[in-house]
Amino acid sequence: MPIREIRHPLIRHKLGLMRRADISTKNFRELAQEVGALLTYEATQDLPLESYRIEGWCGPVEVEKIAGKKITVVPILRAGIGMLDGVLQLIPSAKVSVVGLARNEETLVAQTYLEKLVPEIDQRLALIIDPMLATGGSMAATIDMLKKAGCREIRALVLVAAPEGIALLNERHPDVTIYTASIDDHLNESGYIIPGLGDAGDKVFGTQQKA
Ligand SMILES: O=P(O)(O)OC[C@H]1O[C@H](OP(=O)(O)OP(=O)(O)O)[C@H](O)[C@@H]1O
Numbered sequence: 468m469p470i471r472e473i474r475h476p477l478i479r480h481k482l483g484l485m486r487r488a489d490i491s492t493k494n495f496r497e498l499a500q501e502v503g504a505l506l507t508y509e510a511t512q513d514l515p516l517e518s519y520r521i522e523g524w525c526g527p528v529e530v531e532k533i534a535g536k537k538i539t540v541v542p543i544l545r546a547g548i549g550m551l552d553g554v555l556q557l558i559p560s561a562k563v564s565v566v567g568l569a570r571n572e573e574t575l576v577a578q579t580y581l582e583k584l585v586p587e588i589d590q591r592l593a594l595i596i597d598p599m600l601a602t603g604g605s606m607a608a609t610i611d612m613l614k615k616a617g618c619r620e621i622r623a624l625v626l627v628a629a630p631e632g633i634a635l636l637n638e639r640h641p642d643v644t645i646y647t648a649s650i651d652d653h654l655n656e657s658g659y660i661i662p663g664l665g666d667a668g669d670k671v672f673g674t675q676q677k678a
């Protein structure tokens with residue numbers, strides 16, 4: 468399974484800001500959208516193009532468009548919503564399939580509570596978005612769901628990936644490329660990515676407990 472760690476200076480800089488313990492909800496949200504957009508740029512580099520003619524200012528001109536590739540963006544609730552606007556800024560006409568999964572904090576097993584996929588998903592490229600790939604359970608369950616619905620081309624965009632999650636996807640879904648801003652070090656005993664970002668859902672929605 469290809470894993471692409473995008474070590475672009477803008478991404479490194481923004482991710483560094485996101486790791487600060489004292490980051491505000493506003494700044495975390497803004498940066499998640501921005502890094503989401505930069506990962507989208509990378510993940511769509513190889514979309515096929517086709518030429519067509521238009522009437523330009525100086526006469527007919529040959530231009531290009533993305534060739535018949537329909538896209539669905541798949542945010543994994545809740546935290547995936549934190550990247551959605553950034554992705555849609557670059558692909559404004561993409562349809563959005565929403566998947567709700569929550570990880571049980573003791574067992575770390577992801578439970579599905581919502582599956583709202585767009586029509587004709589079998590003909591679309593799916594871009595799954597979630598800030599965190601930790602054990603990989605949530606991402607693997609989402610890919611299972613999309614494949615069951617007939618989706619054949621799937622890419623995953625995550626801000627931070629743990630080696631454990633990468634290994635799980637490598638085993639279960641070797642055909643899915645993961646684009647990430649950082650491959651981090653490891654998971655702690657509670658299943659959090661180290662150094663990671665902390666609880667991304669809480670940070671996007673402002674639901675974290677004050678220390
Ligand atoms: O790779 P995994 O071990 O499955 O963990 C990663 C998942 O955990 C977080 O969501 P969480 O379950 O905390 O839900 P939330 O977004 O509603 O906070 C995160 O956004 C991923 O979806």
Ligand SMILES: O=c1cc[nH]c(=O)[nH]1
Pocket residue numbers: 546599601658659660661663664665666667668
């Ligand atoms: O580090 C982690 C792991 C899972 N979910 C998060 O939000 N953060």
Ligand SMILES: [Mg+2]
Pocket residue numbers: 546666667668669
């Ligand atoms: Mg959470």
